[in-house]
Ligand SMILES: C[C@@]1(CC(=O)O)C2=NC(=C\c3[nH]c(c(CCC(=O)O)c3CC(=O)O)Cc3[nH]c(c(CC(=O)O)c3CCC(=O)O)/C=C3\N/C(=C\2)[C@@H](CCC(=O)O)[C@]3(C)CC(=O)O)/[C@H]1CCC(=O)O
């Protein structure tokens with residue numbers, strides 16, 4: 403029987419310009435560093451140089467102006483001054499507990515790799531394709547299964563998804579230029595129209611939108627309070643034709659069968 407667990411709150415944390423302290427420079431720290439750099443955080447890295455993983459060293463060499471590096475052990479509360487988030491990935495549970503306690507006393511959110519009760523938040527297995535990010539969390543129950551589930555989702559993700567998301571982002575930005583303002587009637591109208599667009603157009607269709615198509619959607623759609631079709635947006639119809647999935651096996655079967663028949667006919671003629 404599956405019982406209802408207490409869950410985690412999954413959020414998309416905006417770290418741009420925020421200061422993140424990473425303690426430790428090993429393999430795990432290099433993954434944390436990569437993730438926070440991608441989120442445009444400003445990083446302080448504390449770890450003795452001899453323990454730096456080549457991936458950590460490489461990231462530091464690529465971003466010397468964004469990463470403030472201290473070649474030493476964690477030294478105490480002063481290392482937490484001005485810090486917005488703390489991530490530790492060290493092989494020392496006592497120091498990990500010490501750092502987590504210091505962070506919590508200061509209300510700074512903290513993650514201690516592999517020690518759930520010292521964490522305010524957990525990392526998860528992540529998929530990233532352009533602006534699409536999917537986080538798989540098992541709520542601390544099985545990180546390896548999170549990793550396996552990630553691979554299953556990845557293999558089922560339509561290829562057009564990131565492009566479709568990018569194009570809808572462009573369409574929304576253009577729409578806001580035409581119909582600016584926050585909230586109110588215009589906000590409601592914009593939202594209704596965007597919902598209709600996303601419902602009417604498939605991901606594949608949205609991925610094919612270009613600048614001209616966006617302008618047409620707005621001129622002929624938004625302005626007239628309707629959603630135009632792909633052909634009205636100028637997307638040529640042949641882009642939509644897709645061979646059904648069974649085409650390749652059927653063609654291979656037909657080809658193999660034809661060769662067999664030819665061989666039989668040829669063998670009989672030679673007798
Ligand atoms: C997802 C991922 C993200 C990341 O860290 O980036 C991540 N762990 C990953 C891998 C992994 N970690 C472990 C194994 C060995 C297999 C196993 O033990 O099951 C493997 C698999 C491998 O290495 O292949 C060992 C392990 N991990 C934790 C404990 C302690 C415990 O469970 O008590 C122990 C036992 C230590 C011991 O026994 O001594 C704890 C945590 N690990 C989490 C995240 C958080 C919960 C995530 C969730 O809710 O699902 C949480 C709670 C805290 C945190 O660290 O944030 C990353 C995969 C990334 C990817 O591949 O995409």
Ligand SMILES: NC(=O)c1ccc[n+]([C@@H]2O[C@H](COP(=O)([O-])OP(=O)(O)OC[C@H]3O[C@@H](n4cnc5c(N)ncnc54)[C@H](O)[C@@H]3O)[C@@H](O)[C@H]2O)c1
Pocket residue numbers: 425426427428429430431448449450452453454455474475476491492493494497515516
């Ligand atoms: N969540 C995950 O995915 C995951 C996976 C594997 C391991 N882990 C855990 O993460 C931790 C780190 O793993 P790793 O493989 O990167 O270890 P590692 O031994 O390769 O790296 C540890 C790093 O911490 C530094 N360090 C040690 N004490 C320090 C201190 N007091 N101050 C500053 N730096 C210090 C070392 O110099 C080294 O750079 C381990 O506790 C491990 O159990 C987590």
